Amino acid sequence: MVTDGFTTCLWFDGRAEEAARYYVSIFKNSAIGRIARSTEAGPVPAGAVITVDFVANGQRFVALNGGPKFTFNESVSFQIHCDDQEEVDHYWNALTEGGGEPGACGWLKDRYGVSWQVVPRRLIEMLDDPDREKAARAARAMLSMGRLDIAALEQAYAGE
Numbered sequence: 001m002v003t004d005g006f007t008t009c010l011w012f013d014g015r016a017e018e019a020a021r022y023y024v025s026i027f028k029n030s031a032i033g034r035i036a037r038s039t040e041a042g043p044v045p046a047g048a049v050i051t052v053d054f055v056a057n058g059q060r061f062v063a064l065n066g067g068p069k070f071t072f073n074e075s076v077s078f079q080i081h082c083d084d085q086e087e088v089d090h091y092w093n094a095l096t097e098g099g100g101e102p103g104a105c106g107w108l109k110d111r112y113g114v115s116w117q118v119v120p121r122r123l124i125e126m127l128d129d130p131d132r133e134k135a136a137r138a139a140r141a142m143l144s145m146g147r148l149d150i151a152a153l154e155q156a157y158a159g160e
Contacts, residue, residue: 007060008054011070012112016063019112020052026094027057077107077115081124085150091118092147106148120150126157134159 002065017035033053039102040046052063057080072105082088089118095118096102099111106118126138133159141156 007062009062009064010072010114011064011066013068013071014065015112016065017049017052020054020063022111023056023061024054026091029056029058032058035119039087047153051076055160072109072113072115074107074115077116077117079119081121082120083121085120088118088120088148088150091116105142106145118148120148120153122150122154123148126153129157 010019012014013119015075020032025033031054033055034051034062035049035053036051038044038046038048038050042048042050042087044050049065051065053060054063080087084092092102092108095116096108097111101109103109106123107115108118109115123138123142127135127136127142129135137159138153139158145152
């Protein structure tokens with residue numbers, strides 16, 4: 001039985017090392033680990049990067065140069081729970097720069113096509129409120145946004 005968590009494998013088309021370094025630059029508690037390279041016996045030129053082990057925000061990943069056969073889609077995304085608007089803005093800006101795509105309701109795709117949800121912790125509290133009308137106002141406000149705006153969500157939640 002696995003006792004030390006999971007490692008998420010992300011499949012890239014020749015950009016595994018670049019992507020790993022990008023993610024490590026965005027998140028605290030991050031580092032590049034082992035970089036495995038092809039030998040003369042491999043299907044790609046000797047010395048080419050095959051995998052890059054890395055940690056981003058304390059989570060283990062391996063970036064794999066698997067080729068163009070598979071690409072990312074929204075059926076899998078990573079949630080980033082943020083304490084304040086500064087964090088929301090930091091992650092939103094960092095993950096959309098250089099070709100990322102903003103989406104609706106706090107969702108975005110980064111330059112590699114990986115989907116992320118940048119979510120204020122406060123929004124989760126609002127949506128869980130036993131006062132369903134307050135929760136509904138917050139939800140309606142969220143549905144009208146791309147990048148989530150905590151102040152605007154608070155206003156809607158309060159009925160202002």
